[in-house]
Amino acid sequence: QVQLQESGPGLVRPSETLSLTCTVSGGSISGYYWTWIRQPPGKGLEWIGYIYYAGNTNYNPSLKSRVAISVDTSKNQFSLRLSSVTAADTAVYYCARVDDPNWFDPWGQGTLVTVSS
Amino acid sequence: DIQMTQSPSSLSASVGDRVTITCRASQSISKYLTWYQQKPGKAPRLLIYAASSLQTGVPSRFGGSGSGTDFTLTISSLQPEDFATYYCQQSDSTPFTFGPGTKVDIK
Numbered sequence: 001q002v003q004l005q006e007s008g009p010g011l012v013r014p015s016e017t018l019s020l021t022c023t024v025s026g027g028s029i030s031g032y033y034w035t036w037i038r039q040p041p042g043k044g045l046e047w048i049g050y051i052y053y054a055g056n057t058n059y060n061p062s063l064k065s066r067v068a069i070s071v072d073t074s075k076n077q078f079s080l081r082l083s084s085v086t087a088a089d090t091a092v093y094y095c096a097r098v099d100d101p102n103w104f105d106p107w108g109q110g111t112l113v114t115v116s117s
Numbered sequence: 118d119i120q121m122t123q124s125p126s127s128l129s130a131s132v133g134d135r136v137t138i139t140c141r142a143s144q145s146i147s148k149y150l151t152w153y154q155q156k157p158g159k160a161p162r163l164l165i166y167a168a169s170s171l172q173t174g175v176p177s178r179f180g181g182s183g184s185g186t187d188f189t190l191t192i193s194s195l196q197p198e199d200f201a202t203y204y205c206q207q208s209d210s211t212p213f214t215f216g217p218g219t220k221v222d223i224k
Contacts (some may be wrong), residue, residue, distance in 0.1 A: 045161065045204055045215040060212040061118075094160055102208030103151040105172065107160035 002027035004095050004108035012089075012115050018082040022095030022108055029053050029076045033098035036069060036080045038091040039110075046091075050098055051078055085115045119143050119207050123216035129224040136192040138219045140205035143186075149209035150188045152181055155218075156201045165190065166208075195221070 008020035022034070035050040049059035051069040059067050063082070071078040082089060092112050096104040120143035130136050140150065148168040153161035163172045165181035168188055178193045192199055200223055205216040 044217050045206075047211075047213040047215070058211050062212070099166070101149065102213060103163060103166040103206070104153075104161075105163035105166075107162075110160050 002097065002106055004097070004106060006093060006095050006108045006111040008111060008113070010112060010114060012085055012113060013117050014086055014115055015084055018080070018085050018089060018093075018113055018115075020080045020093055020095075020111065020113070022078050022080075024076045024078075024097075029071065029073055029078065034069075034071070034078045035096050035098050035104060037094045037096060037104065037107075038089075039094070040088075040091045041112075048080065048082075048093075087115050089113070090115045118212055119146060119210065119214055121205055121207055121214050121216040123203075123205060123219050125219060126217065127220040127222065129222055130195050131224045132195055132197055134195045134224075136195050136199075136221060138190045138203055138221075140183075140188040140190070140216050141186055142188075142207055142209075145185045146207045146209035148184050149207060150181070150183065151206045151208050152179075152190045153204045153206065154199075154201045155204065161204060164203075192221075 003025045005023050012018045030053045033050045033052050036048040051057045066083045068081045092110040094110045096107040122141045124139045150168045152165040155161040169181045180191045182189050202218045202220045204218050
């Protein structure tokens with residue numbers, strides 16, 4: 001079955017750019033939408049945005065000015081970049097597949113990113 | 118944005134109890150409502166999509182109902198592995214939004 005795995009630095013300095021990659025295994029990235037969701041420690045879930053395998057994107061307006069999601073079909077990966085980070089961006093970041101219409105399954109295990117100097 | 122609320126925010130229950138969690142949307146979302154279960158340190162797990170459709174592999178003691186703005190997740194007989202936090206999510210329109218969660222713990 002399809003599995004997702006997030007990877008990237010666990011510590012990012014304030015004002016820098018957070019970069020994460022999600023690797024999809026057990027299936028093709030083609031034909032689907034893929035998404036990023038985050039969860040600050042002890043808090044709820046926030047949808048960041050999604051990308052279609054062909055490259056179309058849709059972002060949460062609350063983050064739109066700082067976020068970019070890209071896809072590399074040759075590597076079966078999609079990526080998240082979040083610029084100008086602050087402590088408020090400290091969270092567990094999850095990647096997931098978007099099923100029709102618009103629920104998320106499966107999810108990666110999540111990766112904690114801490115923003116601190 | 119569509120705002121999602123859940124009640125209660127937490128509840129204590131015993132094994133075998135029937136548990137009901139309510140989710141309300143700030144505007145009509147038809148049946149575009151999804152329920153997830155999350156255990157500490159784990160990713161959310163899809164339980165129910167389209168308000169009432171059970172995801173493959175999810176036990177039949179989980180059930181969902183509702184449409185429009187009011188939705189319910191019911192666990193017919195709570196099992197030890199069901200102690201977790203439950204989130205609803207509207208899948209009607211972007212930005213997709215989640216409820217604040219309902220924590221179910223042991224009485």
